[in-house]
Amino acid sequence: MEADAIIIGAGACGLMCAVQAGYLGKRVILLEKSDKPGAKILISGGGRCNYTNLFASDEQFISNNKHFLKSAFTQWTVEDTISFFETYGIQGKEKTLGQLFPDGKNAKDIVGVFTELCHDFGQQIICDAAVTDIEQTADGFSVSFDKGSKSRTLKAPKLVIATGGLPIPKMGATDFALRFARKHGLNIIETAPALVPLTITGKDEDWYAALSGNSVFCEVSNDQISFEENILFTHWGLSGPAILQISSYWRRGESINIDLLPRQSVVDLIEEERKHNGKLLLSTLLNRYYPKKFTDALGKFLPLEKQVAALTKVELETIQQTIHFFKVKPAGDKGYDKAEVMRGGIDTKELSSKTLECKSIPGLYFGGECVDVTGWLGGYNFQWAWANGYVIAQNI
Numbered sequence: 001m002e003a004d005a006i007i008i009g010a011g012a013c014g015l016m017c018a019v020q021a022g023y024l025g026k027r028v029i030l031l032e033k034s035d036k037p038g039a040k041i042l043i044s045g046g047g048r049c050n051y052t053n054l055f056a057s058d059e060q061f062i063s064n065n066k067h068f069l070k071s072a073f074t075q076w077t078v079e080d081t082i083s084f085f086e087t088y089g090i091q092g093k094e095k096t097l098g099q100l101f102p103d104g105k106n107a108k109d110i111v112g113v114f115t116e117l118c119h120d121f122g123q124q125i126i127c128d129a130a131v132t133d134i135e136q137t138a139d140g141f142s143v144s145f146d147k148g149s150k151s152r153t154l155k156a157p158k159l160v161i162a163t164g165g166l167p168i169p170k171m172g173a174t175d176f177a178l179r180f181a182r183k184h185g186l187n188i189i190e191t192a193p194a195l196v197p198l199t200i201t202g203k204d205e206d207w208y209a210a211l212s213g214n215s216v217f218c219e220v221s222n223d224q225i226s227f228e229e230n231i232l233f234t235h236w237g238l239s240g241p242a243i244l245q246i247s248s249y250w251r252r253g254e255s256i257n258i259d260l261l262p263r264q265s266v267v268d269l270i271e272e273e274r275k276h277n278g279k280l281l282l283s284t285l286l287n288r289y290y291p292k293k294f295t296d297a298l299g300k301f302l303p304l305e306k307q308v309a310a311l312t313k314v315e316l317e318t319i320q321q322t323i324h325f326f327k328v329k330p331a332g333d334k335g336y337d338k339a340e341v342m343r344g345g346i347d348t349k350e351l352s353s354k355t356l357e358c359k360s361i362p363g364l365y366f367g368g369e370c371v372d373v374t375g376w377l378g379g380y381n382f383q384w385a386w387a388n389g390y391v392i393a394q395n396i
């Protein structure tokens with residue numbers, strides 16, 4: 001036996017697991033397919049790493065079993081994440097909506113905390129090591145991997161699969177966890193890109209493309225949930241935080257509703273202007289709330305050059321519908337190339353919520369994005385990965 005455990009994947013979950021195991025005096029070996037550990041951490045939050053969220057609770061996660069994450073989140077809290085990084089010189093700074101980023105530091109520093117601690121604890125990280133096969137043995141697991149042109153094997157009594165999800169294949173994302181799970185008869189909740197831009201094709205395509213680069217504060221909703229944040233028009237459709245959030249709840253063929261003026265009533269605003277300033281053009285009124293280019297584009301639906309006093313009842317109804325109930329039927333999404341996370345994954349029914357051990361394969365643990373727990377945009381997914389790393393380390 002080369003170590004107490006082998007961890008496949010030196011990403012957020014695997015690295016935290018290795019470090020927490022180090023505190024407990026356990027020796028692990030991390031096998032990482034990429035040429036460096038924490039590749040996704042490095043690109044996260046635009047290189048700044050939104051490493052947790054002050055408001056994280058079970059409310060901001062999608063899973064077939066909403067209760068599954070409670071145990072992990074009790075064992076490792078947001079406060080634990082904050083104080084862990086503070087211990088190693090990284091103070092958190094809230095950007096917006098509870099999103100915590102390193103103050104004056106970046107994603108490189110976050111990864112640096114883990115690599116230095118792994119070094120101090122003697123936890124070995126083997127990079128350029130793509131795991132190809134796992135065999136169960138009488139006393140644990142035998143893990144085969146390719147390193148350069150050579151194939152090698154390591155053995156350990158415990159095994160952690162923390163190989164992440166399918167997004168960004170060009171960075172080395174693999175379906176390793178899903179393939180292994182399928183091979184061993186574990187159930188998988190259907191996977192799909194999440195936190196992903198949505199595409200618009202057909203007759204409306206040009207209207208959206210012409211607005212590319214414009215951003216509008218909106219409330220985006222479907223029959224399950226709503227998000228109040230910016231949407232961003234792009235050459236191929238819609239992006240921006242509100243769209244990424246709703247994409248995790250969107251299913252092909254469904255429409256989403258966009259309220260282009262949340263928390264206000266456009267008709268009330270018009271009525272107010274009518275009292276003192278009836279000659280005001282509708283376009284001038286809307287320009288107070290939108291970039292001019294967006295107001296101009298609304299001219300496709302609205303009588304922008306009419307004075308507010310002259311608007312008819314029917315026109316007011318059209319304005320109300322267009323501004324507060326703007327319906328969009330996306331053609332699709334931008335796929336795993338542009339998704340931030342994967343929805344679905346290994347069915348939580350297969351795992352113990354307390355330890356993340358696989359019920360049917362003792363000694364094997366799954367953690368992080370490969371499990372059917374998907375967080376909102378805003379630091380939630382790292383909180384899940386750190387919590388999983390901690391929990392698994394207590395049990396290997």
Ligand SMILES: Cc1cc2nc3c(=O)[nH]c(=O)nc-3n(C[C@H](O)[C@H](O)[C@H](O)COP(=O)(O)OP(=O)(O)OC[C@H]3O[C@@H](n4cnc5c(N)ncnc54)[C@H](O)[C@@H]3O)c2cc1C
Pocket residue numbers: 008009010011012013014031032033034037038039040041043044045046049050051052129130131132162163164165167168171172173174175176339340341367368369370378379380381382383385
């Ligand atoms: C562009 C982008 C920005 C993001 N920004 C944020 C953010 O700011 N905040 C946030 O909370 N979340 C963010 N996320 C999501 C976050 O990165 C993931 O949820 C998180 O990294 C998942 O951790 P993990 O350990 O499960 O997987 P990962 O961090 O993806 O690690 C899995 C590792 O396993 C390795 N691996 C895969 N297969 C094998 C194999 N066969 N053998 C060996 N190694 C293998 C991979 O190379 C990878 O390094 C972002 C994601 C993307 C794509």
